[in-house]
Amino acid sequence: MKVKTVFSCQNCGCQSPKWLGKCPDCGSWNSMTEEASAPRQAAPSGERSKPIPICDVPAQSETRIASDLGELDRVLGGGIVPGSLVLIGGDPGIGKSTLLLQAMHNLAASAGQVLYVSGEESASQTRLRGERLGASHKRLLILAENSLEAIIAHATALKPTVMVIDSIQTVWTSALESAPGSVSQVRESAGKLMLLAKGLDIPVFIVGHVTKDGAIAGPRVLEHIVDTVLYFEGDGSHPFRILRAVKNRFGSTNEIGVFEMKREGLIGVENPSELFLSERPLGAPGSVVTASLEGSRPLLVELQALVTKTSYPVPRRTTIGVDHNRLALLVAVLEKKVGLHLAGLDIFLNAAGGVRLNEPAADLAMIMAVASSHLDRIIPPQTVVLGEVGLTGEVRAITQPEQRIAEAEKLGFQSCIIPAGNLRRLTKSKIRLEGVASVDEAMQLLMQ
Known part of the structure; x- marks a missing residue:
C-alpha cells in the first residue's frame, strides 16, 4: 500500500501536495518537508454533540x-x-x-x-x-x-x-x-x-x-x-x-x-519596582522614572537615554525594551514642537532591568529622557513622569493613574508629572501632582 505524503512547512504548518521553495503562508524559504499523511476517522456522533440553549448548560464553580x-x-x-x-x-x-x-x-x-x-x-x-x-x-x-x-x-x-x-x-x-x-x-x-x-x-x-x-x-x-x-x-x-x-x-x-x-x-x-530601581544612578542626565501597567500590576521602570554626536552619515536610533518606531515619532515631536535639533545626533534609549514597555503612557518619560541627555539637564530623581504624547505635542490622559501613583508613593517618590486630563479627576494624594497639557509645559516644569 502506497503511503500518501504531503509537504508541511516546519514554521507555520502550511501543507502542499508538492514541494515549494517558499512557504505561501509565512514566506519562509526551504522550510517544506515531506511527511506521511494519515487519514482521520470521523468521530462518532452522540448525545454530547447535540446543541442545547446556553441557559440550559449546567453551571460549574471555578476551582x-x-x-x-x-x-x-x-x-x-x-x-x-x-x-x-x-x-x-x-x-x-x-x-x-x-x-x-x-x-x-x-x-x-x-x-x-x-x-x-x-x-x-x-x-x-x-x-x-x-x-x-x-x-x-x-x-x-x-x-x-x-x-x-x-x-x-x-x-x-x-x-x-x-x-x-x-x-x-x-x-x-x-x-x-x-x-x-x-x-x-x-x-x-x-x-x-x-x-x-x-x-x-x-x-x-x-x-x-x-x-x-x-x-x-x-x-x-x-x-x-x-x-x-x-x-x-x-x-x-x-x-x-x-x-x-x-x-x-x-x-x-x-x-x-x-x-x-x-x-x-x-x-x-x-516588589519588582524596587528591584528594577535599586541600581538607578541619582543626578545623571538622561535618566527618568515612569510607571508601566502590566495587567493589574504597576511597575516603576527607569528609562535611560544617551544623545551624542554621530560619526556616520545617517544617525542611529537604537532602542532596548521600547518600540523603535515610537522613539522616531517622539524625536520628530521634539524637533517640530519644542525646537530641539536632533537630526544629526545618535540617540540610544534603554528600559533598564530587561523590561519591555509597550503602552503609550511612557511617551512623556521617553521624551524627557532624550531632552535631558541632549540638554545635559538633570530630571529631579524623586519625580515620576507619566503621559501619552500626540503628534501635535499634546499630553493625553492615561488609564488607571491611581495605581501608578500609589506605586510611586510606596517607593517614596515625592512628585509625579501626569496629564492635565487625569489631574482633574484625581483625589488628593500624598505626593505632589503636577498636571501638564503639552510637551512644552513639561519641559518648562522639569528643565528649570
Whole structure:
C-alpha cells in the first residue's frame, strides 16, 4: 500500500501536495518537508454533540489549584484550572524546566500525585536537577518517555493531579511516520494531549522550544490548540526572568510574573519596582522614572537615554525594551514642537532591568529622557513622569493613574508629572501632582 505524503512547512504548518521553495503562508524559504499523511476517522456522533440553549448548560464553580509560586499563580489568573492545557515557551536555558519542577514539587506536597514526563533528560538527570532545587517529594513521579501512546496510558492509569510534558518537540506518535519535532507530530501530539486534559480533567503543562525568530516552534499549531500560552523572557546573563501571558482563556493576557534566578532555583519577586530601581544612578542626565501597567500590576521602570554626536552619515536610533518606531515619532515631536535639533545626533534609549514597555503612557518619560541627555539637564530623581504624547505635542490622559501613583508613593517618590486630563479627576494624594497639557509645559516644569 502506497503511503500518501504531503509537504508541511516546519514554521507555520502550511501543507502542499508538492514541494515549494517558499512557504505561501509565512514566506519562509526551504522550510517544506515531506511527511506521511494519515487519514482521520470521523468521530462518532452522540448525545454530547447535540446543541442545547446556553441557559440550559449546567453551571460549574471555578476551582483552581494553587502552585505555591505566587508569581506563576498570578500569571495564570489565580491558580491552575483543572483540565487546562498550558504551553510554556522560552529560549534554551532560560528556566522553563526549573520553574515547572519547582511548581510540581509544591503541588505534590499540597495537592496530590504529579506526573513529570521528561523527554529530553533521563530519570537520573532529572533527579540530580531536582535535588539541587529541593524538589524530591515522593508523590512527584518522573517518567522518561517519548512515545505519546505510552504517556497517555500511564496518565490514564495514574490520573495525576497535574502532568508536565518536557518537551512537546521530543514526543512522537506512531500514527504518523514523520520525525519527532515536525509540525505534524507536534500538532497531533498536542491535539491528543488536549483530549486527555479535557477528558480526565487533568491540567497539562507542555514545554515548547523557541525558534531563531523568537517564536514557539510551530506557533500557529500550538498556540491555537492550548488554553494558555506563557512566554519566559530574560537574558541568560541577567538574573531576572519575566513570565508573560500571551494567551489565557481563564485570566488576563497582560499579567507578568517576575522571578530572580538563584542557586536554589527561581525565586518570585514580590516588589519588582524596587528591584528594577535599586541600581538607578541619582543626578545623571538622561535618566527618568515612569510607571508601566502590566495587567493589574504597576511597575516603576527607569528609562535611560544617551544623545551624542554621530560619526556616520545617517544617525542611529537604537532602542532596548521600547518600540523603535515610537522613539522616531517622539524625536520628530521634539524637533517640530519644542525646537530641539536632533537630526544629526545618535540617540540610544534603554528600559533598564530587561523590561519591555509597550503602552503609550511612557511617551512623556521617553521624551524627557532624550531632552535631558541632549540638554545635559538633570530630571529631579524623586519625580515620576507619566503621559501619552500626540503628534501635535499634546499630553493625553492615561488609564488607571491611581495605581501608578500609589506605586510611586510606596517607593517614596515625592512628585509625579501626569496629564492635565487625569489631574482633574484625581483625589488628593500624598505626593505632589503636577498636571501638564503639552510637551512644552513639561519641559518648562522639569528643565528649570
